[in-house]
Amino acid sequence: MSSGTIVRRIFYVLLMVVGSVTARANDGLTIPRNLDRRVDSLLALMTVEEKVGQLVQYSVKGGGTGEKFRLTEEHVGRIRAGRVGSLLNVVGAERNRLIQEIAVKETRLGIPLLFGLDVVHGFRTIFPIPLGEASTWEPELIRKAARVAAVEASAAGIHWTFAPMVDIARDPRWGRIAEGSGEDPFLGSQMAAARVTGFQGDDLTRTDAILACAKHFAAYGAAEGGRDYNTVDISERTLREVYLPPFDAAVKAGVGSIMCSFNEIAGIPSSSNHFLLTDILRTEWKFDGFVVSDWCSIAEMQAHGIAGSPAEAAAEAITAGVDMDMESGLYDSRLGDLIGAGKIPVAVLDEAVRRVLRVKFRLGLFDNPYRSFETAREKKVMLAPEHRFLAREVAGQSMVLLKNEGGLLPLKKDLSKIAVIGPLADSRNDPLGCWDAKGDSNDVVTVLRGIRQAAGRGADVLYARGCGVTGADRSGFGKAMKAARGVDVAILVIGESSEMSGEAGSRASLSIPGVQEELVQAILTTGTPVVVVLMNGRPLAIPRLSAAVPAILEAWFPGIEAGNAVADLLFGDYSPSGKLPVTFPRDIGQIPLYYNHKNTGRPAVDTSRFTSKYIDLESTPLYPFGFGLSYTRFEYSELTLSAPSIEPDRSLGVSVTVTNVGTRSGEEVVQVYIRDEVASVTRPIKELRAFRKISLAPGQQQRVDFPLGPEALASYNRDMQRVVEPGEFKVFVGGNSRDVLESSFRVLAH
Ligand code: BGC
Numbered sequence: 001m002s003s004g005t006i007v008r009r010i011f012y013v014l015l016m017v018v019g020s021v022t023a024r025a026n027d028g029l030t031i032p033r034n035l036d037r038r039v040d041s042l043l044a045l046m047t048v049e050e051k052v053g054q055l056v057q058y059s060v061k062g063g064g065t066g067e068k069f070r071l072t073e074e075h076v077g078r079i080r081a082g083r084v085g086s087l088l089n090v091v092g093a094e095r096n097r098l099i100q101e102i103a104v105k106e107t108r109l110g111i112p113l114l115f116g117l118d119v120v121h122g123f124r125t126i127f128p129i130p131l132g133e134a135s136t137w138e139p140e141l142i143r144k145a146a147r148v149a150a151v152e153a154s155a156a157g158i159h160w161t162f163a164p165m166v167d168i169a170r171d172p173r174w175g176r177i178a179e180g181s182g183e184d185p186f187l188g189s190q191m192a193a194a195r196v197t198g199f200q201g202d203d204l205t206r207t208d209a210i211l212a213c214a215k216h217f218a219a220y221g222a223a224e225g226g227r228d229y230n231t232v233d234i235s236e237r238t239l240r241e242v243y244l245p246p247f248d249a250a251v252k253a254g255v256g257s258i259m260c261s262f263n264e265i266a267g268i269p270s271s272s273n274h275f276l277l278t279d280i281l282r283t284e285w286k287f288d289g290f291v292v293s294d295w296c297s298i299a300e301m302q303a304h305g306i307a308g309s310p311a312e313a314a315a316e317a318i319t320a321g322v323d324m325d326m327e328s329g330l331y332d333s334r335l336g337d338l339i340g341a342g343k344i345p346v347a348v349l350d351e352a353v354r355r356v357l358r359v360k361f362r363l364g365l366f367d368n369p370y371r372s373f374e375t376a377r378e379k380k381v382m383l384a385p386e387h388r389f390l391a392r393e394v395a396g397q398s399m400v401l402l403k404n405e406g407g408l409l410p411l412k413k414d415l416s417k418i419a420v421i422g423p424l425a426d427s428r429n430d431p432l433g434c435w436d437a438k439g440d441s442n443d444v445v446t447v448l449r450g451i452r453q454a455a456g457r458g459a460d461v462l463y464a465r466g467c468g469v470t471g472a473d474r475s476g477f478g479k480a481m482k483a484a485r486g487v488d489v490a491i492l493v494i495g496e497s498s499e500m501s502g503e504a505g506s507r508a509s510l511s512i513p514g515v516q517e518e519l520v521q522a523i524l525t526t527g528t529p530v531v532v533v534l535m536n537g538r539p540l541a542i543p544r545l546s547a548a549v550p551a552i553l554e555a556w557f558p559g560i561e562a563g564n565a566v567a568d569l570l571f572g573d574y575s576p577s578g579k580l581p582v583t584f585p586r587d588i589g590q591i592p593l594y595y596n597h598k599n600t601g602r603p604a605v606d607t608s609r610f611t612s613k614y615i616d617l618e619s620t621p622l623y624p625f626g627f628g629l630s631y632t633r634f635e636y637s638e639l640t641l642s643a644p645s646i647e648p649d650r651s652l653g654v655s656v657t658v659t660n661v662g663t664r665s666g667e668e669v670v671q672v673y674i675r676d677e678v679a680s681v682t683r684p685i686k687e688l689r690a691f692r693k694i695s696l697a698p699g700q701q702q703r704v705d706f707p708l709g710p711e712a713l714a715s716y717n718r719d720m721q722r723v724v725e726p727g728e729f730k731v732f733v734g735g736n737s738r739d740v741l742e743s744s745f746r747v748l749a750h
Helices: 003-018 035-045 048-054 073-080 093-106 130-134 139-155 175-179 185-200 236-243 245-252 274-284 310-320 330-340 346-362 375-381 385-398 447-454 477-484 516-524 543-548 562-570
Strands: 022-024 030-032 056-059 086-088 114-117 213-217 257-260 290-292 400-404 417-421 460-464 489-495 530-535 551-554 634-641 652-660 666-676 687-696 701-708 727-734 740-747
Touching: 035 346, 048 056, 048 330, 048 346, 073 093, 093 375, 114 346, 130 139, 130 175, 130 185, 130 385, 139 185, 139 375, 139 385, 185 236, 185 245, 185 687, 213 245, 213 274, 236 245, 245 257, 257 274, 274 310, 290 346, 310 330, 310 346, 330 346, 385 562, 417 447, 417 477, 447 460, 447 489, 447 562, 460 477, 477 516, 489 516, 516 530, 516 543, 530 562, 551 562, 634 666, 634 727, 634 740, 652 666, 652 687, 652 727, 666 701, 687 701
Parallel strands: 056 086, 086 114, 213 257, 257 290, 417 460, 417 489, 489 530, 530 551
Antiparallel strands: 022 030, 400 551, 634 652, 652 701, 666 687, 666 727, 727 740
């Protein structure tokens, strides 16, 4: 028996003695009892090199979606030497089992590897992009979508997803706005918690659970000019009020890992930001998982200009609180020497290793290193009918009806001639959106196919592409116009291609690219009624389109059930209920434009020059935050508060009556906003504090109640303490952030 085998055996006996009984943690997750003792007994056996190995993560070339994978001798050598703790982008139950066997059987201590992948909005069953998911305003539904993603990914050798992405984004030029929940910290927090709970389940040791990773910590969405990876310079107040709440919510929901961001804040790149990674995350929030860097972000500190050498970059990162190095290799190549030279205390290394090991224990990897490598389950769960069913439901609920003049929608099912036009109408790839994991364009139901299936048997559905998403080729216009002539309706499917958003997908324009708007104008000249279905990963500035066409459905990138979901809505099987999680501007010049802005000393009055506005544009957005139409109409009445005043530590009851005054059933997202009228620091003009989706039959009425507790009324005062300040508050309730009923109450002084 080799000495490695002996050590491994002793270690596993020790683990069994220390016990694997489980206990409930405060966050509701089940964690192994005696976890810290188990971790420490393992740590005691480890060499410095083995410890460093646990902090190293590499991507395997060719491990990504659709690529041919090859594990090189170099990989095997590193894994065998215990110099790797985690791999990313390696997928497949059988493949990952073989790699795990090297780690478990051939390294001295047999510590299992952690396999990570960006499972962002589905694994094989691709759901709408997260911005679309957020438009459902239904955290429970999104929890279920994340659960499906976890079930599929965990069966294909994945233990860990780099999701949810919880960055607040107020600048739609930033391509990564597609990956998050939009501009609002409250909605973003609800979605963050839902996704964490969905991925991790309530027991991380279950083989269908995957570790979640809230990213990118922090304020990555505040990049200047919306340019990816760019500089961020915001106050601590804005950081805490706008950008941190979804991370806090993810931590409270028990997220096991956090990824730090590429950007700096006020001169400090996140990979070396001790204030963020240690003071706030560990000390204030008591986060006990581990922090992984973003891709090469440790090495990038040299380009940022705060590390003069790779060793300095590694030292800064580990000291700030980055536990695992994704891909840069600097922990692998430099940490050992830094420890040897006494430049980094062993205690700092040990703490980082403890955090990583703790999570591996929590995942049950020591008890079952081969969890998630079940080929039979892999075959069985992928694209299961109930997964597709849920994808269709989420897609349907994610779409936002922006305009519906004269009740053009829903379409009658007995139309005899329909033209489906546009470069995205029959696209199989774009509906998947960015970060589509193991999504396969062959699984996608295109809009054309969805409409063909849904239209009545006798219907004639004509198709013309018209033009490309980009480019100036108008040669297809004639054919498209011919298709549109004399039909009952022309459905134009236009927007952005999927690679125009997501990482490094920032745009300098918010227009619909290419000649697509011209195509719409050309079709309009035929006199046929036009419905526009938009696919895009960000709000677009579409004032002309919005004025010209009678009906617009914002579909985002809806995932594999795109066509079915679009057809469900267009033909009225389901009434649209999505609401915008982000403001649609009239023009790119208005950016940043978000609903929860400050009032300023001179709030905008379009007819008054010396106010906060542009002289050449209306100050309002094209479509406000929270906006979305339905095929029915909802009326709000009788907004009442439980009391005219409350003590600062008490809750206030807010009630409103919502009536379906239309002729169809429908769902409505009832939204509650507050405004602290006078405080020690200026407050936003509105802040979302509660919402609920309700379903009403025609004529049906419902009283909807919301409690507003101290957390909803609190803000950071001048001394950065979070308190409820006495004084007058307004409450607004409505179906979007603009059209609201209003009332007010006082918070009394203690
Ligand atoms: C992205 C992360 C992602 C990582 C691994 C980075 O470039 O910023 O969001 O998780 O790559 O794929």
